[in-house]
Amino acid sequence: MGKRNKVITYGTYDLLHQGHVNLLRRAKELGDYLIVGVTSDSFDLERGKLNVRNNVLERVEAVRRTGYADEIIIEDYVGQKIDDIQRYDVDIFAIGSDWEGKFDYLNEFCRVVYLPRTEGISSTMLRSESQPVHRLGIIGTGRIAQRFVPESRFVSGVELTAVLNPCPEEARAFADRNGIAASHASFESFVGDVDAVYISSPHLTHYEYAKRALCAGKHVLCEIPMVLSKAEAEELYALAEAKGLVLLEASKTAFCPAFNHLVALVKSGVIGEVVDVRASLSKLVSGRLRELDTMQAGGCMTELSPLPLLAIVKLLGKEYSSLGFYSKMESGVDVFTKGIINYPHAVSTITLGLGVKTEGNLVVSGTKGYVYVPAPWWKTDFFEVRYEDQNRNRKYFYAYEGEGLRYELQEFISMIVSGRTSSHRLRRSESILIAEIIEKYLEKESLTLI
Ligand code: CTP
Numbered sequence: 001m002g003k004r005n006k007v008i009t010y011g012t013y014d015l016l017h018q019g020h021v022n023l024l025r026r027a028k029e030l031g032d033y034l035i036v037g038v039t040s041d042s043f044d045l046e047r048g049k050l051n052v053r054n055n056v057l058e059r060v061e062a063v064r065r066t067g068y069a070d071e072i073i074i075e076d077y078v079g080q081k082i083d084d085i086q087r088y089d090v091d092i093f094a095i096g097s098d099w100e101g102k103f104d105y106l107n108e109f110c111r112v113v114y115l116p117r118t119e120g121i122s123s124t125m126l127r128s129e130s131q132p133v134h135r136l137g138i139i140g141t142g143r144i145a146q147r148f149v150p151e152s153r154f155v156s157g158v159e160l161t162a163v164l165n166p167c168p169e170e171a172r173a174f175a176d177r178n179g180i181a182a183s184h185a186s187f188e189s190f191v192g193d194v195d196a197v198y199i200s201s202p203h204l205t206h207y208e209y210a211k212r213a214l215c216a217g218k219h220v221l222c223e224i225p226m227v228l229s230k231a232e233a234e235e236l237y238a239l240a241e242a243k244g245l246v247l248l249e250a251s252k253t254a255f256c257p258a259f260n261h262l263v264a265l266v267k268s269g270v271i272g273e274v275v276d277v278r279a280s281l282s283k284l285v286s287g288r289l290r291e292l293d294t295m296q297a298g299g300c301m302t303e304l305s306p307l308p309l310l311a312i313v314k315l316l317g318k319e320y321s322s323l324g325f326y327s328k329m330e331s332g333v334d335v336f337t338k339g340i341i342n343y344p345h346a347v348s349t350i351t352l353g354l355g356v357k358t359e360g361n362l363v364v365s366g367t368k369g370y371v372y373v374p375a376p377w378w379k380t381d382f383f384e385v386r387y388e389d390q391n392r393n394r395k396y397f398y399a400y401e402g403e404g405l406r407y408e409l410q411e412f413i414s415m416i417v418s419g420r421t422s423s424h425r426l427r428r429s430e431s432i433l434i435a436e437i438i439e440k441y442l443e444k445e446s447l448t449l450i
Pocket of ligand 1: 009
């Protein structure tokens with residue numbers, strides 16, 4: 001028997017359709033053994049493909065059922081195609097003509113064939129047909145709202161349809177600038193235009209807006225800090241639950257791929273038992289800004305603590321034993337705060353600065369090694385696991401696309417579509433705990449001024 005003619009092809013194969021089936025048939029006809037590489041979920045995320053519906057097991061199963069694949073492998077990293085072609089001794093690399101020219105570099109390793117693509121169908125098309133577009137309204141027109149608009153375009157199944165600002169001119173200007181159809185100065189008229197809201201107004205307005213939106217039957221994605229007290233957080237989540245609505249705190253780091261992997265690695269014991277977490281975040285500001293305004297809940301703790309607290313709560317859990325805070329105050333707001341959150345078998349610190357600059361990194365120390373995430377750790381795209389024996393150190397690189405707000409929006413929409421009211425990336429109990437710690441700080445009982 002002569003050598004088999006091996007063909008390899010790759011794809012996501014989400015919502016398997018006739019185009020995929022035709023392509024696999026044509027690829028198989030090129031030889032007598034077909035290997036199909038199906039992208040892993042994390043590889044798709046890393047490539048910015050955030051909307052894939054079927055998980056990798058479902059996609060592999062769908063490819064298997066076509067009957068054309070002799071072998072199915074998982075594609076998990078950039079550059080893997082070259083490795084696979086050599087490892088499996090592949091003769092032909094085949095891919096749809098939409099990729100014409102893009103894989104010519106593989107000619108060095110095997111024959112590259114671009115097969116005719118089936119017109120008029122794609123996973124993207126099926127995803128948008130089967131998913132109603134959710135009308136999202138933005139409350140607030142400040143800096144974060146402005147950053148959110150372009151980010152939302154990377155998430156399918158959502159359209160920004162309205163904006164609310166009590167000042168009609170500002171609402172209109174924001175809508176015009178960003179191509180949003182409707183602008184409103186009144187909540188009642190605004191809420192009629194949307195299915196869900198994104199709250200990015202000043203901190204002290206979050207609770208009221210979230211409550212009103214939930215009462216009006218709208219899903220809510222709320223900027224950090226969602227609220228500044230445990231009772232308010234509990235009340236809002238209970239209200240959302242009772243109404244069957246999604247309420248998600250937009251703690252962006254919680255939803256980005258690298259941070260999720262970091263948490264999973266630490267939980268699986270790669271640095272042993274976690275004994276110390278140190279998370280810092282500083283942003284030097286001056287002038288008449290909300291961040292420094294006592295009347296708008298300014299100060300480091302309200303402004304900067306939610307992300308460092310997220311890291312601590314994710315890594316050490318919710319059962320802390322005591323809290324201590326040290327702050328430098330200026331004109332009534334904390335411009336520097338160090339917080340110590342003790343656990344029965346671990347300790348953690350947050351170091352925050354609005355008027356003090358410090359290195360914004362994250363260090364997670366364990367009994368076997370530590371994880372180092374350089375500044376700005378909250379936009380996680382890289383971290384390193386380090387050991388006494390430096391030869392064992394490992395660096396992990398990820399994409400952190402744009403401003404990173406697309407990840408939280410993606411999770412929010414996915415929760416709405418699938419009817420999930422809770423996200424394992426940021427549990428409601430974790431969000432409540434973060435509000436509780438901020439509240440304890442504001443009560444000043446464990447505060448020492450420096
Ligand atoms: N393909 C095809 N005809 C189509 C759609 C896809 O021949 N109408 C081919 C692609 O060229 C590729 C393989 O099917 O070789 C897997 O593609 P994949 O990216 O999974 O499918 P798409 O439907 O193009 O997905 P998306 O819309 O998410 O990009």
